[in-house]
Amino acid sequence: MVKVFIYPATSLILSDLVARYGHTPLSSAVAIRERIQTAGLESPPLQITPEEPKKGLRWAAVEVPAGVRGRMSLYGPQIEACEAAIIINDADLAFGCMGCARTNELVKFLLRQKDIPKLDLYYPKSEEEGVQFVSAIKRFLDGLGGQK
């Protein structure tokens, strides 16, 4: 099983296909779950405390807005841990955890900097594109190897 960072990290489609073909999707939900299930100081709704933007300083400087650094505290460790990535390039309406364009630019940049297998795609817009989309993802994931 290979850890695959999915972009958008909130994607149902990518999360499903990565798991369906035997790998581990790294997603927003997994990062949020870690916080929701860890004791500490109360900071609803996401259990992201004001400490998280400080942790985000590892990936973004202090003059970068708090919301970007807070989101990077979710994604930074996952980007470091991932062994492959699938990036959908026209995910313009992914909200919440993926709601900040500046964070999204940084996430994509850090993924591109990383020497790992990557698959760049657009969302399918027709049935035939759907076939190409699923085939490309399956070929990519099959090619990653790892024990399934």
Add this chain to the structure above:
Amino acid sequence: MTEYTPVHVGTVTKYVVVESFDITPADLAVRAYEIAKGAMIKETCFGLVINGKEEEVDRIISELRTIDPDHIFIKDRGFPPGDPRRCRANLGGARPGYHGMEQEMTIIPYVSHGLEVIQTRDIQTVPAPQNPLEHTDLDVNRLKKLIEAQES
């Protein structure tokens, strides 16, 4: 600041989304309850939310997938089912992630179609989709054809 004591520690929660002509979220729920063995199942408008130990949830999901593999989709959820922090009733409006899901639900039929087709087609022969990183210039002959098509 108040201390935070988490609940459902060590469990996972997953969405099971169904986009099918043949089965409804209610059908899926009936089957899920049959095989739940203590895992928490909650029905929603687009499918189910299942919470429990990871192995349990995975077992239920593998079973549910067999009902309609090309039209059932799974994803992780950070919160346990019905958590008041994410509940629409408490927030006044949908959490932002809901709209993201709404957006992908418009695309899922194409993905389902893809999943169906590749069972009977060798995926190695399927052409690669457009690569967003390759910005090719428009071929001049193609441009000519486009212009002609416009004029006719």
Add this chain to the structure above:
Amino acid sequence: MTPPVRIAQLSCGPEYSGIQHEIDVAAHAVGGEIFYPDIALRDVRRDFDRFGLDVRSPDLKLAIARAMALVEGRVEADAVFIATCFRCAEAAIVRNELRRYITEHSKLPVVSYSFTERTTSGTLLTRMEALTTIARRRALLAREVQQGITLGLDSGSATTKAIVMKDNKIIGTGWQPTTEVLKSANDVIDHALMEAGITRDDIQAVGTTGYGRFLVGKEIRADLIQEELTVNSKGAVYLANRQHGPATVIDIGGMDNKAISVMDGIPGTFTMGGICAGASGRFLEMTAKRLGVDITELGPLAMKGMGGRVPMNSYCIVFGTQSLVNALAAGSTREDVAAAACHSVAEQVFEQQLQEVDIKEPVIMVGGTSLIEGLVFAMGELLQTKIVVPPHSQYIGAVGSALLASGFIQER
């Protein structure tokens, strides 16, 4: 029990900055309840296109669509809170445009705020209180005439002020620097009563405002305990005799500055700045001390100088003071230095705060600093308008409190 004031939140980033809980707590503390306008994805697509501001961040698109749902009445709310990350240019544009759009197209009171991970509920409290007051207490704010005998007390961070009013006239005043909050309050009240020639028993209603309003309000059993944004707006238009139509109120205080856009005496949009002492009355106090003059002499001194002759490279209270010291050492006159200090404060308020409210004439300056004529002059230059400084402007909060308190006489 009165139902909570429904405050619609339009935002990008607070959950991820760890401060959403602070927003919720602040709203709750003043009888408000935060909610997110419920819309569907198709509304986001359609309304984002209709609004026409082509931003990239999806959460900002969502905020735009939610704002349109509020303005068009598809979602009901009593007030709007707009919050985005400090230092985000894209969000700042959206924040400003949404504030303007909502104010122009609806009667909803709006507060906009740019937060950092250090933002606390305490910082947000005054703004939220003003928001819920405007939403809920329009009847209270409609008062234009003071009746009976009332006392207003403004327990500010730098000074404490008291005013006694009778039949729409000021009959007693008290003023002193804030030391111990309660002691300072009692001292200024005694002074105001003495001047008015009455006793505490004659007072028919009491109002408090300012940082110490809760503490003092409890002690002297105030009928009205109210934040300074609404109270000062009321006081300013009352004293300036501009109770009808638009006005802009600027109050440069000891700890924070307020810029309030007012319509018929009710605040519409407002900003409160309080991060930098370099933009506050404190900086002028320090300048006066360094020049060896009383703060009351700083204004006339500045009027004789030319601020442009002194290089000021920093807005910071420490480095700014250093620039002034250097200028004095290099031979600049005290007059020019005083003028430069006034210009620096005015410019900083102008650049950082007045951009977020729509400046409409008359511009009324209030608070202790409005007595520093060099500062008023500098602000007038920047805004290209003649600034109104009403009589008793330094007592603004106390006057506003005394005026509004008379609405409680019958209840007693």
